[in-house]
Amino acid sequence: MQIDNNQLLRFTTAGSVDDGKSTLIGRLLYDSKSIFKDQLLSVTNISKRKGHEGVDLALFTDGLRDEREQGITIDVAYRYFTTPRRKFIIADTPGHTQYTRNMVTGASTANVAIILIDARHGVIEQTKRHAFIASLLQIPHIIVCVNKMDLVNFEEGSFNNVISQFEKFSSKLLIKDVRFIPISALLGDNVVNRSKNMDWYQDAPLLHTLETMHISSDLNKVDARFPVQTVLRPQREGFLDYRGYAGRISSGVFRTGDDITVIPSGFTSKIKSIDTLDGELKEAHAPMSVAIILEDDIDISRGDMIVRSSNIPVISQDIEVMICWLHNNPAKPRAKYTVMHTTNEQKAMIKEIIYKIDINTLKSNYDDDTIGMNDFCKVKIRTTKPLSYDSYRENRVTGSLILIDDATNETVAAGMIL
The missing domain is CATH 2.40.30.10 (Translation factors)
Incomplete structure (x- = not known):
C-alpha cells in the first residue's frame, strides 16, 4: 500500500500514571533522530542532575516545570516529528482521573489512540476509562502497547493475557480497529526497532505501524x-x-x-x-x-x-449531545451558552440532562442531574437558530461542538452530537 509522504497522522497517548507514556514518546523521538541537539543537551543535563545514568526520555515531553518535578504529565503536551514516510503530531495526555478533560482535548482530532498497559498489572480502571473515551470520540484506530515487557521477562503469556483482558472489555465498545504490540519503552524494544528479546512477536514495531497505517479511508467521503x-x-x-x-x-x-x-x-x-x-x-x-x-x-x-442538494444534513434547534464538562465550575441550570459548531456561532441552553455516565462502570445514571468537571452526560440543548449537523459517528467535524460561557468566554464543554 502506497503512503503519501506528506500525509499527516495525529495520534494521542493514554494510560495510567507511570505506565510510560512520556518515556514511549521520548523513545520514539530519540530513536527516530527527531530531537534537536540543544534539546538533547538540555535533557541530558537535567537527567544528570537528577542522578540518572542515561537520558531520561520522559523529559522530552514533560514540558511543564510541575510535571518535571513530580514526574507526571498534567497537561496535553504536543510534539511534532517527521520521518521519510509521514508527518506526525503527538498529543501526550495525562493519566490521572482528574485530567480526563485533557485527554478529551488531545484525542478529539486524533487518527490513532495509543493506549499503554503495564504488562504486570493488565487492564485496570484507567485503561477502561481511556478505551471508553477513545470509543466515544470515534478514534478510528487503537494501538494497545503492552509496556514494561522487560519486567515480565518478555514472556508471551503475559502479552496474551493482556490481549484477552482488553478484548473482553472492548467488545462492549464501538472500536473499529485494534492492534496489540508488546514493547519496552525504556529499552526500546518494538518501538522504533524490532525487539530481539521477543522473537515470538512477528508483526511490525510501533513506528512502522504508524508510518504504514492507512487513514485516508477514515474520512467521510459521502456527505459533502x-x-x-x-x-x-x-x-x-x-x-x-x-x-x-x-x-x-x-x-x-x-x-x-x-x-x-x-x-x-x-x-x-x-x-x-x-x-x-x-x-x-x-x-x-x-x-x-x-x-x-x-x-x-x-x-x-x-x-x-x-x-x-441530494444529501442534506439534519437541521434542528433541539439537539441531543454527549458532552464532557471541561470547567471547574459546574453547569448552571438553564444557563445560556454560546455554541461553536464548525464556523457557526449560536446562543444555546442546556434544556435537560438525560443521564450521566459512570466512567468506571460505563453504566448510565438517570437520577443525577448535576454536571461537574470531567463528567460525561447525555443532554438536550436548544439553540436560538437551527444548526446543520450530522451525527458524530458519521462525521467527526459536523457532529462536534463546544460550549462557551458567555460571562467568561471560557470553553466549558466539548460535545458529540448523537
Whole structure:
C-alpha cells in the first residue's frame, strides 16, 4: 500500500500514571533522530542532575516545570516529528482521573489512540476509562502497547493475557480497529526497532505501524459539507465581479457542476469553479481549503454551509449531545451558552440532562442531574437558530461542538452530537 509522504497522522497517548507514556514518546523521538541537539543537551543535563545514568526520555515531553518535578504529565503536551514516510503530531495526555478533560482535548482530532498497559498489572480502571473515551470520540484506530515487557521477562503469556483482558472489555465498545504490540519503552524494544528479546512477536514495531497505517479511508467521503468561513470579494482589476466562498471542506467531495444547496437559507445553485492558491480544480475533497464560486449570486455569509442538494444534513434547534464538562465550575441550570459548531456561532441552553455516565462502570445514571468537571452526560440543548449537523459517528467535524460561557468566554464543554 502506497503512503503519501506528506500525509499527516495525529495520534494521542493514554494510560495510567507511570505506565510510560512520556518515556514511549521520548523513545520514539530519540530513536527516530527527531530531537534537536540543544534539546538533547538540555535533557541530558537535567537527567544528570537528577542522578540518572542515561537520558531520561520522559523529559522530552514533560514540558511543564510541575510535571518535571513530580514526574507526571498534567497537561496535553504536543510534539511534532517527521520521518521519510509521514508527518506526525503527538498529543501526550495525562493519566490521572482528574485530567480526563485533557485527554478529551488531545484525542478529539486524533487518527490513532495509543493506549499503554503495564504488562504486570493488565487492564485496570484507567485503561477502561481511556478505551471508553477513545470509543466515544470515534478514534478510528487503537494501538494497545503492552509496556514494561522487560519486567515480565518478555514472556508471551503475559502479552496474551493482556490481549484477552482488553478484548473482553472492548467488545462492549464501538472500536473499529485494534492492534496489540508488546514493547519496552525504556529499552526500546518494538518501538522504533524490532525487539530481539521477543522473537515470538512477528508483526511490525510501533513506528512502522504508524508510518504504514492507512487513514485516508477514515474520512467521510459521502456527505459533502463545506462550512463557509468568509466571503472573498477582492474588487480589484481582473476580479471586480469575483465572489468566492472560502473555507475548509469538512467531508465529502465537491465537483464543478454539482447541484448545491445553501443551509439554512435553502437557496440552490451550481458550482461554477473551485479555486485554490495553486489554481483552479475540477474536484476538491476533505480536508482541503478552497474557495467555491457559484453560478448564481446568493446571500451567503460565515456560518452558512454549502452541501450537495441530494444529501442534506439534519437541521434542528433541539439537539441531543454527549458532552464532557471541561470547567471547574459546574453547569448552571438553564444557563445560556454560546455554541461553536464548525464556523457557526449560536446562543444555546442546556434544556435537560438525560443521564450521566459512570466512567468506571460505563453504566448510565438517570437520577443525577448535576454536571461537574470531567463528567460525561447525555443532554438536550436548544439553540436560538437551527444548526446543520450530522451525527458524530458519521462525521467527526459536523457532529462536534463546544460550549462557551458567555460571562467568561471560557470553553466549558466539548460535545458529540448523537
